[in-house]
Amino acid sequence: MTSCIQFFNKETIKALISFREGEEKLGETLRISQDGNIDDFSGKFVILGISEDIGIRANFGIAGAASAYRSFVKSFVNVHNTTKFNGEQFLLLGQIPTEDLMLRSQNADIDTLRELTAELDNRVFPVIENIVSANKIPIIIGGGHNNVFPILKGCSRACNMPLNTINLDAHADFRQTEGRHSGNGFRYAYEAGYLKKYALLGLHEAYNNEKIVEELIENPDFQPVFFEDVFLRQKESWKQALQRSIDFVKTQRFGVELDVDSLENLLSSAWSSVGVSSADSLHYLYSCGKQKQVCYLHISEAVYKRSDGEENVLIGKLINYMVQAFCKGVHEQ
Numbered sequence: 001m002t003s004c005i006q007f008f009n010k011e012t013i014k015a016l017i018s019f020r021e022g023e024e025k026l027g028e029t030l031r032i033s034q035d036g037n038i039d040d041f042s043g044k045f046v047i048l049g050i051s052e053d054i055g056i057r058a059n060f061g062i063a064g065a066a067s068a069y070r071s072f073v074k075s076f077v078n079v080h081n082t083t084k085f086n087g088e089q090f091l092l093l094g095q096i097p098t099e100d101l102m103l104r105s106q107n108a109d110i111d112t113l114r115e116l117t118a119e120l121d122n123r124v125f126p127v128i129e130n131i132v133s134a135n136k137i138p139i140i141i142g143g144g145h146n147n148v149f150p151i152l153k154g155c156s157r158a159c160n161m162p163l164n165t166i167n168l169d170a171h172a173d174f175r176q177t178e179g180r181h182s183g184n185g186f187r188y189a190y191e192a193g194y195l196k197k198y199a200l201l202g203l204h205e206a207y208n209n210e211k212i213v214e215e216l217i218e219n220p221d222f223q224p225v226f227f228e229d230v231f232l233r234q235k236e237s238w239k240q241a242l243q244r245s246i247d248f249v250k251t252q253r254f255g256v257e258l259d260v261d262s263l264e265n266l267l268s269s270a271w272s273s274v275g276v277s278s279a280d281s282l283h284y285l286y287s288c289g290k291q292k293q294v295c296y297l298h299i300s301e302a303v304y305k306r307s308d309g310e311e312n313v314l315i316g317k318l319i320n321y322m323v324q325a326f327c328k329g330v331h332e333q
Helices: 008-016 065-076 100-106 110-133 145-158 183-191 210-218 226-232 238-249 280-291 317-331
Strands: 045-049 090-095 136-143 161-167 195-203 222-227 252-257 294-300
Touching: 008 065, 008 210, 045 065, 045 110, 045 252, 045 317, 065 136, 090 222, 110 136, 110 145, 110 294, 136 145, 136 226, 136 317, 145 161, 145 183, 145 252, 145 294, 161 183, 161 238, 161 280, 183 195, 183 294, 195 226, 195 238, 222 238, 226 238, 238 280, 252 280, 280 294, 280 317
Parallel strands: 045 090, 045 136, 136 294, 161 195, 161 252, 195 222, 252 294
Antiparallel strands: none
């Protein structure tokens, strides 16, 4: 498995920490892996980065999601180490090697981008399988939503069963199996038997095609909840929609997905002025983390600097807060 991981140099992490006398930062106490060994790690959470945007570009999206993970790490290691949030609970495993794939993806056509996305799948799922087999919770940051497929594959193989999944997202990402990309990871996982029940929270009516919506509504394995039904028509409150979605998946092992394009005015591969608030997203992650059957957290499509020049220098801090919210939920089970 170690060939599928690019490890952090301890000195590199140390250089990111803003030291202050009398204070202790998370980066001083968390475990930094040098060999990929998880068995002797006594904590609960294993953090893994995927710095790529190949799957997004394979879905005709805008590049930039490769930039989010390092921004998160810099923010995360500077959190104060406390009894409520202690670095000993975290193993910073490193990231999936993507430099060669990213290089080959430059100026590539759609077919090549989709082939490279499939290559990335094969690097991701063995690492996830190893983490879950060790009874740890993987926290995966960065890249496109294409990575949900190898994440679910790895979890399913480790658990010897398909997983349920809850996803806060403006898009269903359930397009046809036309070659791997960020818009069809859940479809590939469902058809391969890695995904069983799928709760979709916060879908936008204007950005999901009618054929997919009909399929989601008709199939009892899926539970779509539309943004407009909550915030426009007010058929139910956000709290009710969230609880209904959690109830749909929590009966067995399930994964937690958050695509940052579901948030209002947040730079992503599909930036939108309409969406849920950052505070609502944190409560979503905290609420999911409190469920005993939770298996993993995946935050996707976040962007520090996009290929069109747009930047969000605060994205690392927001992802940091998201990880804290989820982990606090797990601790309070």
